[in-house]
Amino acid sequence: MTRQSSALHRLRRLPRDARGATAIEYGLILALIAVTLVPAMIRWGGANTTMWEYVKRFLSITN
Template identity: 55%
Template sequence: MRSFFSSLAARLRRDQRGATAVEYGIMVSLIAVVIIVAVTMLGGTLKDTFTQVQCSVSSGTYAAGADAGKATCTPK
């Protein structure tokens, strides 16, 4: 009986099929975290940039806010 469990444990240690799936899962989750952090950090800056472009297209006056994402556009 002991030899059966010993050989079973040895076979399970050599079997690497599930390891790559776990590694890919970890990589995908880390990439998702990096994307979320980047979007969160750049969100306000992107909003200000689009507000400035919109203001330029509509010939308004652009006023940058003190904080990111707080810019305003007043029409002429």
């Protein structure tokens, strides 16, 4: 098998090989999840802190 025919063989096989495309798709899904979760967690974290501050003040008043 010559070098040219080996390269041609790899080019013909390329459309059937979906491993790279699958990895890219998983990467894009992960990026989308991160882009949506990080702001939501930051926003929820502030609300969560406010809630625990309220509980702390409430408990200190009752003691």
